[in-house]
Amino acid sequence: MAPMDDGLTAMQLMLGAPTLEAARAEASPEILPLLTETAYALVKRTAAEADHASDNSPEAWAAVFDELARRSRAASVALYSPGDEGRLQTATDEVVAWLRAQRLLGPDRLVLEIGCGIGRFLRALSPEVEAIVGLDVSGVMCAEARARTTGLDNVVVLQTPGRDLSMIDDASVDLVLAVDSYPYLVGAGLAEAHVKESARVLAPGGDLVIFNWSYVEQPTKQAEAFERAAQKAGLAPEHLGKHALRTWDGLAFTARRL
Numbered sequence: 001m002a003p004m005d006d007g008l009t010a011m012q013l014m015l016g017a018p019t020l021e022a023a024r025a026e027a028s029p030e031i032l033p034l035l036t037e038t039a040y041a042l043v044k045r046t047a048a049e050a051d052h053a054s055d056n057s058p059e060a061w062a063a064v065f066d067e068l069a070r071r072s073r074a075a076s077v078a079l080y081s082p083g084d085e086g087r088l089q090t091a092t093d094e095v096v097a098w099l100r101a102q103r104l105l106g107p108d109r110l111v112l113e114i115g116c117g118i119g120r121f122l123r124a125l126s127p128e129v130e131a132i133v134g135l136d137v138s139g140v141m142c143a144e145a146r147a148r149t150t151g152l153d154n155v156v157v158l159q160t161p162g163r164d165l166s167m168i169d170d171a172s173v174d175l176v177l178a179v180d181s182y183p184y185l186v187g188a189g190l191a192e193a194h195v196k197e198s199a200r201v202l203a204p205g206g207d208l209v210i211f212n213w214s215y216v217e218q219p220t221k222q223a224e225a226f227e228r229a230a231q232k233a234g235l236a237p238e239h240l241g242k243h244a245l246r247t248w249d250g251l252a253f254t255a256r257r258l
């Protein structure tokens, strides 16, 4: 695996330490500038909010993400930023470069993003694809995603109840992308159904790409669960939890509709 980015290291130190001083005591000199009081407060509050959701339903997650997005746009979608838009852009660019290298983008590709959050991928992918639709359960996230993609006429943002992809037609999409949204679907018991729905909306030859299946299961269990769901849905699994990136530790799960 490639060396971890400083933002990711800083996030992990702050999450694991009981105080900012304790985090700073463990940090190497190049990480220290990232361990500010603001970043520490943001990371701890964001993690606590996400941990203490009263239930795992899409409605409960919508409320949590509404609140997180009001607090910090960048940290609400990626704690490893931590709260820094520049670092978030670097992480976004790396995912886009990986998708490009996998030949999953192109001017004739129609893309669906499940859990688009603040729309960082909608904006970044807009010039690289024919059109992209972002779905999210959080109204605040959808509003921010629309604001970030104003003027991009190949981007559409839709608020979804989060239980299926019924807003999307059969065989109408070339790439279904989900970055850090499956952990919430797994929690809600909706992950397998969403893989099945992804198979329905994908055109033949289309791809499903998920970064992070679960935050709590071991990687081998995640790989088994994804492989089972993909095969059940008639998709051919390819990557089963690949460490693909340097800026964060997201695992890539991919499958193709043959």
Ligand SMILES: C[S@@+](CC[C@H](N)C(=O)[O-])C[C@H]1O[C@@H](n2cnc3c(N)ncnc32)[C@H](O)[C@@H]1O
Binding pocket: 058, 061, 062, 065, 076, 077, 078, 114, 115, 116, 117, 118, 119, 120, 121, 135, 136, 137, 138, 141, 160, 161, 162, 163, 178, 179, 180, 181, 184, 185
């Ligand atoms: C950690 S954020 C990631 C956002 C975005 N993919 C990114 O990486 O910037 C997770 C997003 O998934 C959304 N989400 C959670 N459950 C969902 C569901 N059932 N359907 C659609 N979106 C969901 C949340 O509202 C939140 O915006």
